[in-house]
Amino acid sequence: MAVLTLAQIKLLMLDRAQANVATDAPATVAEQERFINEAYADLWEISGGSVKRVASATAWTSASTATGIVAGILTDIAEVISLFQTTVSGSTGSETDTELDQVELGYIKHVRGAFGYSNYSVPKLFALTRTATLTPADVGKLRLDYWPSVTGFFFPVHYRPQFTILDDTVVTTPDVNDLESRDIGLLAAAKLAPLIGRAELVPSILADVSQRTSEMLERKLRSLVSADQDR
Amino acid sequence: MAIALRRLRDRIRGRLRDTDAQAPTFVPVEYDQAISDAYLELQSRLPAARLYTASGLTIGAGGDTFTLPATVAQYTGGDGGAEYRGDVRIRLQSTGRFLTKSTTDEIDAFRDLSPTVYLSVPEHYALWEEKDQTVRGRVYPGARVAEICDLFVTLEADDLRDFIGSGADDMDDVEILFSRTAATALIYYAAADLLTRMAPEEQQKRRINPQVVPLWLKAADTLLYREAGRRHDLEDTGRVQRWVP
Numbered sequence: 001m002a003v004l005t006l007a008q009i010k011l012l013m014l015d016r017a018q019a020n021v022a023t024d025a026p027a028t029v030a031e032q033e034r035f036i037n038e039a040y041a042d043l044w045e046i047s048g049g050s051v052k053r054v055a056s057a058t059a060w061t062s063a064s065t066a067t068g069i070v071a072g073i074l075t076d077i078a079e080v081i082s083l084f085q086t087t088v089s090g091s092t093g094s095e096t097d098t099e100l101d102q103v104e105l106g107y108i109k110h111v112r113g114a115f116g117y118s119n120y121s122v123p124k125l126f127a128l129t130r131t132a133t134l135t136p137a138d139v140g141k142l143r144l145d146y147w148p149s150v151t152g153f154f155f156p157v158h159y160r161p162q163f164t165i166l167d168d169t170v171v172t173t174p175d176v177n178d179l180e181s182r183d184i185g186l187l188a189a190a191k192l193a194p195l196i197g198r199a200e201l202v203p204s205i206l207a208d209v210s211q212r213t214s215e216m217l218e219r220k221l222r223s224l225v226s227a228d229q230d231r
Numbered sequence: 232m233a234i235a236l237r238r239l240r241d242r243i244r245g246r247l248r249d250t251d252a253q254a255p256t257f258v259p260v261e262y263d264q265a266i267s268d269a270y271l272e273l274q275s276r277l278p279a280a281r282l283y284t285a286s287g288l289t290i291g292a293g294g295d296t297f298t299l300p301a302t303v304a305q306y307t308g309g310d311g312g313a314e315y316r317g318d319v320r321i322r323l324q325s326t327g328r329f330l331t332k333s334t335t336d337e338i339d340a341f342r343d344l345s346p347t348v349y350l351s352v353p354e355h356y357a358l359w360e361e362k363d364q365t366v367r368g369r370v371y372p373g374a375r376v377a378e379i380c381d382l383f384v385t386l387e388a389d390d391l392r393d394f395i396g397s398g399a400d401d402m403d404d405v406e407i408l409f410s411r412t413a414a415t416a417l418i419y420y421a422a423a424d425l426l427t428r429m430a431p432e433e434q435q436k437r438r439i440n441p442q443v444v445p446l447w448l449k450a451a452d453t454l455l456y457r458e459a460g461r462r463h464d465l466e467d468t469g470r471v472q473r474w475v476p
Contacts, residue, residue, distance in 0.1 A: 080253075081253060082252060082253065099252040100252065101252045101255045101258045101259065102252060102253055102254065102255070103255075103258055107258070111260060116392065117260050117263070117264070117392070118263070118391075118392045118393075118394045118402045118405075119394055119395075119396055119401050119402060120259075120401045120402050120403070121399065121400075121401035121403075122401070122403070124258070124259045124260065125258055125259075125260070
C-alpha cells in the first residue's frame, strides 16, 4: 500500500466522519486541511522524521572562514544529525568525508582561546546556535561555530527537517510511511467527528488506527497527564 | 615502529564505543590529551631510548666546557626539545677514547689550585643540568685543540603535544614511537583512564561496564612488562657483567 496523498487522506477522513457530501458540507476545504495537518503533526512527531542530505553551499552562506564562524541559509532544520568536513564542494556527506563532533558552544570558545592542544589542520568540533532575528524569512537560521578555524573546507550536513504542512499544490504527500498516512486520515476524522455531531463514531474510528500509532498516542497522553515517560 | 596518533585515537574510541559524533562523550582533543599523558607515563616505565650521534659535540680549543645538543628531533614535526635521561657517553674522535664520567666535585678537585685550565687531551668529564634543562659539562684536562666527539646518550620521550608542524602534518599524523606491544598497552591504559573518568550515565549510554577497567590496567601492565623485557633482551649479552673503569 502506497503512502496516501492529501486528496486520499481527505476522502478517508470524510468517509469515516460520515461527512463526505458535496452539498452543505459540515467543514470547508480549508477547515478539512487544518484538521488533517493537525493530525499530520501528531504523526510526524511519532514517525521521527526523515533525513535530508545537502551540500555545503545549500546549508551555509560560505565555505570555511578564518574566524571559524559560518552563517546558515536553511530555515527548516529541526535537528542536525551529522556535519561533515570535506574539500569537495558539491559533496553531500560521502563515505570519504569526515564527521565532526558536536559540542557545546562554550567548549568551542574554550579551545579557541587555549594553547595546550597542539595543531590540527582539519576541523574537528562544531557547535550550532539559532540566530535571534525579527525578520520572518530568517527565523530558524543557524550559526555554525567550528574549530579549528582552518580554511579550504566545506560542510555538508545531514539533518532532520521541521514539519511542513500539506497543501493542494506544493506538499501533497506526507513524509510518513503507508500505515501512518492512513492514521493521519483516521486521527483527523476522530478530531472532526465530535465537532460535527458524530462523537459516537470516535471509538470505531480510533479502533482502526495502527498499533504503533495507538501505543505512541497513549504514551503521549499519559505523559501529558502524569509526566510519566517510562511506562 | 611508529604509529600515527589518529589510529590509536580511533582504536581507543572504538573500545569505549564512543562513536556517536552527534553526542560524543569525549572529543578528539580530550582523547589526544589522554593519549599524550599516557604516552609519557608509559615511556617513563620503559628503558630510555638511546641515540648515537657522530660528531655530535665539539669541545673548543683552549676551553674546558661544552653543551649537549639542545634540540634532538624525535618525531617529524616535533619541537625537538632534548631532555637527557642520564646515560651519556662521550668519545673523542682524535684518540677513540671514551671520557671517564666524573662528578663536578672530582673535576673541581683536579682544577684546585690551578688558576688556568691545564690543556691537553680531555680524559674526564662531568655534567650538570641548568634550570632551562640545558645540559652542560666540563672536561679535564681542557682541550688543547678542538676536539670533535661522538655522543652516545639516552633521551626522555618527547611530548606529543609539542608538535610545531611539518608540511601538511597535524596532530592526526604525529608519530607515537612505540612498538606494537607498547602501543597496545597505551590503548588499554588510556581507555581505562577515560572510562574511569566517564560519568555513569555516559557509561550506560555507551553500554559499557566499568568493571572492565582493572582488566585493562592489568593487560597494560603485562604488555608493558613484556616490552621492557624485550628492550632489555635486546641489549643483554646473556651473561652477568661487571665493568670496572
